[in-house]
Amino acid sequence: MIAALLLSFGVIFVAELGDKSQLMAMTYALRYRWWVVLLAITVATTAVHAVSVFFGHFLGLSIPSDVMSILAGLAMLVFGLWTIRGDHLDDDEAVKADRVGASVFFAVMSSFFLAELGDKTMLATITLSTNNDWLGVWIGSTIGMVAADALAIAIGALLGKHLPERTIARGAATLFFGFAAWLLWEGLSDAGTVTVIATLTAVVVLLGIGAVYIRHLRKSAAAARIPDDESAARTIAR
Structure with missing residues (x-):
């Protein structure tokens, strides 16, 4: 469980750096109390990753581990390319971040929940839970994402400016390619x-x-x- 927790924490933390939801967290933190934003993100992340782990765990039960390692490696390769591409908020998401009504908590929670559905962090959590301890993946992925978004909230609340996206994206992509090479090696060693x-x-x-x-x-x-x-x-x- 500890190994799954640490692996999930590292992968999701890296995946979240420079991601759309991190930019949203930073934008919210520029306008609202940091603890409200962080609490809403934690609730939304816990729910999304619970769904991800559920599907990934039961999907992985019927697929050989070497095949899952290969698929996971290819997925990490895609995540690396996706990260190099970069991310930004479109006009609709910027409006949501800037014009939240009275219920800030529920607005932030719902927007993060919807933003993470189908996002690369959700796909990474599904991938990790297929051949790792599901509870460790759930806890580690949730903590990893909340930690990355907390970093963005701190920057937004204290400094009021974005992290250097291009540098972060390149570093995150390099780590993803490293994960991809490692998983592919494991899957292909006896293939x-x-x-x-x-x-x-x-x-x-x-x-x-x-x-x-x-x-x-x-x-x-x-x-x-x-x-x-x-x-x-x-x-x-x-």
């Missing part, structure tokens, strides 16, 4: 030739798709900055 070839092919495909997608995002971002730069230049000329 047959067909499984090894299929897994390596999947890795190459995922890396290729990820590289193309990230390159597309960066080109789009660069193209979006050009009109702004031109407008600024015209303003200075006037």
